[in-house]
Amino acid sequence: MTTAQYDVLGIGNAIFDILVRTDDVFLKTHGMTKGSMALIDEARAIAVYQAMGPATEISGGSAANTIVGVADFGARAAYIGKVKDDQIGKLYTHDIRAAKVAFDTAPAAGGPATGCSYILVTPDGERTMNTYLGAAQELTPADINAAKVAASSILYLEGYLWDPSSAKEAFVKAAAIAHDNKRMVALTLSDAFCVGRYRDEFLDLMRGNTVDLIFANEAELSSLYETDDFDKALAQLRQDVALGVVTRSEKGCVVANKDGVTAVPAFPVSKVVDTTGAGDLFAAGFLFGLVRGVHHEQAGRLGALAAAEVIQHIGARPQTSLKALAQKHGLPV
C-alpha cells in the first residue's frame, strides 16, 4: 500500500438536479412514491418536467454529493462519473471541479444527454426523485482510472450504479483494484427500491467481502433483509459486513461492527426545507471522520452535522463551509 493521493474517490451516476417545490397531490396525480427514486425514460422525463412548476437547478448525483462534501470538509477528493459534452454536462463539470474535486472522466461525445433528476419537494421537506440516467448509462470499465483508484484511501460507490449495466462492471473493476491495493471499499445502498432490485447482488458484495463498509437508511436496511425488525436487521448487517452505518433521520444513526453498536444523535434542525442529499452528506461527514482517523462516534457526529446543513436549503450540495461548521461545533477537521 503506497501513500494515498486522494482520501476518498467516489464513483456514481452523474446527475443534474432539477428541483421544484410541489404538494402531495402532485405526487399522487403523477403516480409517484413519496421519498423514493424512480428511474424514468426520456418520454416520462418530458412529461414529468412539463407538469412541474418553475425549477431551480443544482448539480447532484448521490456519490458526487458525498464527494463534494468530503472536499468541503477539507479532504482530498476525486470523482468518476459520466456526463455528455452538452450544456448541462458543462455546468455539472464546472460545479464539481469548483468544489475542489478532481474530476476528469471523459464526457460522452454522442448518445443521450447528461442525466437529470426531476425532484419534487413537498412542504414537509421530503424529496421524490424521478431520474433520467441519460449519459450516466455510458459509464464503462474503461472510465475507471486504475491508478486513481489505487491511489485513493477509500473507494466510495453508490448502489444506483447497479442500474446501468456497464456501470456495474465499472463498479466491480474499481472495487477489485481498490482491494488489490489494500484500500477500503464503501457502498451506499442508495434507495429501498434499488435494494429491492439488487438485494441478492448487494448481499453477495457484502458477504464476499467486496465491500467493507455499508451506508444504509432504515428503509434500505429493512428492504435488504426483508424485515421491519430493526434490531434483527442490524444484527444481520453486523454479520455481513465489517462496518455498517445506518441512518435513522431525526433519531440519528448507529455505527455497527462485530465489536458493538454505537448510537449517535442527529443535530437538531429548526426547519427541514429539502431532504435531498441528506444521506449523501451524512456519508461525506462519516467518511471524512474515517479519513481523519477519529472514532466512530465522532465520525457519526460529522455525518450528522453535514446532513443537518444540507436539509436546511434546496439542493444536495453544501451551501455553508462544512469545515467551518465542524470547527464551530468543536468537531475534528
Place this chain on the structure above:
Amino acid sequence: MTTAQYDVLGIGNAIFDILVRTDDVFLKTHGMTKGSMALIDEARAIAVYQAMGPATEISGGSAANTIVGVADFGARAAYIGKVKDDQIGKLYTHDIRAAKVAFDTAPAAGGPATGCSYILVTPDGERTMNTYLGAAQELTPADINAAKVAASSILYLEGYLWDPSSAKEAFVKAAAIAHDNKRMVALTLSDAFCVGRYRDEFLDLMRGNTVDLIFANEAELSSLYETDDFDKALAQLRQDVALGVVTRSEKGCVVANKDGVTAVPAFPVSKVVDTTGAGDLFAAGFLFGLVRGVHHEQAGRLGALAAAEVIQHIGARPQTSLKALAQKHGLPV
C-alpha cells in the same frame, strides 16, 4: 381600445442566471463593480465562470422576472424574449411557461447560446452581474407579435433592451403599437451604467411620450440626471414622464406624477440573502396594482412586498405565492 387579453406584456433580454455566493475580494480580483450589471463577451464569460465556485441556476432576465411576478400575483401575463433552441433555452422556456406566462417567441435555431448572467452574491446580499447576452441579441422587430402587444393593457420594457441593436428596434416597434392601441408603456431604467450608455435616448423616450411610466432606483435616477441631489432629480422626473416610481432600497419608494409625490415604506426583512431581482419584483407588484386599479400607495406596497420576498432567497423568481402573501398582508389581489 379593445378589451385586453393580457394585463401586462413584458419584453426583455431572456437570461439564465448562474448564481454563486462569493466575497468582496473575488469582485475586486476580477475587476467587477459591485451592484452593477456588466456586459461580457464569450471569452470573459468563460473566464468568469471558471473562476466562480459551485453555482445554482435559476431562470432570470429583468423583464421576465417582473412578468413572472405579475403572473404570480394572479394577473394575465405574457413575455417576448429570445433564447436559443439549446438545453438552457429549454430550461428557460419551461420555467416561464410553468409560471403561467404566455411565451411563444421562436427560439433561435443557430447563432450564440442562450444568454447567461454570472451573478456573484456577496455576504451582504448584494449581487454583481456579468451578462453574456448570447441569443438575446437575436431579438428583432419580427419577434414582436403586434396582435399580442395591441391586446395587452400595459407594455413593460427593460432599458437593457437598448444594448442589442435589433432589440432596440423591437422595443420601438412595440411601443408604437401599444400607443396606437391606447395602451400604457412602462420602462425600467435597468442599471445605472445602462443609463450612462443611453441617457439621451432614454430622456428622448420620456420627453417624446414614448413611455408613460418609468421605474428607476436612486442610482439610475442619479445617472439619468447626472446629479446626486435626489429632490432635484425627482422634480425633473416629474416633468419628463407622466408617472415615475423610484425605489430606494430599505427606504421604500416614491411614486411621482404631476399632481404630487407619494412615499411608500419598504417591508421589513430579517435577512437580505440576495438582492437579485429586487427591482424587477418591485415593478411586478406595482404593475399588478395598476392592473387592479388601486391607488399608488397600495401599488407601491404591493411592489415593496414582492421585493421583500425575492431578496430573502437566492434567485430572482418568487418562491412563495405572491398572491397568498398579499392576502396575508391585507393587500388587494
